[in-house]
Amino acid sequence: MARRKISDDVGLAALxxxxxxxxxxxxxxxxxxxxxxxxxxAHRAPGNSVEVRVPPFGVTQAIEGPRHTRxxxxxxxxxxAATWLGxxxxxxxxxxxxxxxxxxxxxxxxxxxxxxxxxxxxxxxxRTAQNR
Numbered sequence: 001m002a003r004r005k006i007s008d009d010v011g012l013a014a015l016x017x018x019x020x021x022x023x024x025x026x027x028x029x030x031x032x033x034x035x036x037x038x039x040x041x042a043h044r045a046p047g048n049s050v051e052v053r054v055p056p057f058g059v060t061q062a063i064e065g066p067r068h069t070r071x072x073x074x075x076x077x078x079x080x081a082a083t084w085l086g087x088x089x090x091x092x093x094x095x096x097x098x099x100x101x102x103x104x105x106x107x108x109x110x111x112x113x114x115x116x117x118x119x120x121x122x123x124x125x126x127r128t129a130q131n132r
Contacts, residue, residue: 004039011036015119019089022082031057034081037088040118049109050075054084063109075107090117 014032018025025033034057041052042060049065051073063075079087083102086092094113097103105111 004043006032006036006039011039012119015085015089018085019091022085030081030085033085034058037084037118040088041112041115044118045115049073050077050107050112052076052084052112053078054081057081065109073107075109077103077105077110077112079103087112087116088118090120 010032014025014029014036017029018033034054038052038054038058038060042062045062045064047064048061048067050063051059051061053059053076055078061073065075079097079102083092083097087094087097087103092102094103094111094116098105
């Protein structure tokens with residue numbers, strides 16, 4: 001398992017700051033939040049069969065399965081920072097992101113819906129309560 005580069009304190013602070021006001025979060029805060037969420041995904045679902053890309057901030061490999069070593073991986077998820085952080089915090093569901101075209105996911109292992117959200121935040125808890 002890869003060693004974390006971003007501490008929980010720093011990563012969670014960046015996530016909270018972004019979630020409080022995504023439009024006001026600076027580039028550094030957004031980058032830290034994205035990278036921390038990618039690290040969390042790799043921690044929870046270690047492996048190398050799916051590559052998750054959030055340009056220009058980061059990329060990670062996750063999910064057990066066949067290891068990919070050359071060229072374009074067969075299972076790729078690519079999205080923007082705002083969409084990735086929305087998915088990670090529960091502001092956005094996988095189904096909503098796919099339906100709107102905000103996530104480009106290819107390959108039979110690229111469905112991340114069972115892993116998201118990564119963080120149980122006030123927003124995701126409020127959203128769950130509203131949907132009941």
